[in-house]
Amino acid sequence: MSTAFGQDALSPLRERPAASNSLLGELREAHEVLIAAMNVMDRLTRQSEADPSCFANARWRISQASLARRTLWSVIFRHLLPQANPKEVVELERLATADREMLRHSANHIFMWLPSKIGADWKGYCEASLAIRWRMKACLGAERRILYPLLERDAG
16 A cells, blocks of 8 residues: 555654545545554453553554544644535534544543553453443544545545
8 A cells, every 4th residue: 555554554644745535545544553453452352361562562553553543633634624614614623622532531541551550450451441442433433424525525
């Protein structure tokens, strides 16, 4: 793949021209990378015991994929906002608010679940991890419903 995500799924995004068809492809790929990272954590948290190196790596991959998606979201927001109609502006601002809330929840989750606590309460971590992944997937679903059609129309 020729997108920034295809070359290295976890590398930071570089500035690029704001072509909607390219942005849509990158967003789809960013979503896939993040979902794949969350699926790894899902498999790990179904195990009966913690594997510290595996869950640390899985958390890092989710954080990196989430950062890449959030960086891309910022580019998309700046691209779409000036051309959006009033209803779309409201939807974009809701997504921006949801994204900031997700960042806050993620930061709290990481702060609350330090590696020493994960090892001491694996079951509690598994439940908390599932909850934060569900929240992240809900945010991704909202992005798909709102951003994909806007980017498709813009590229049209």
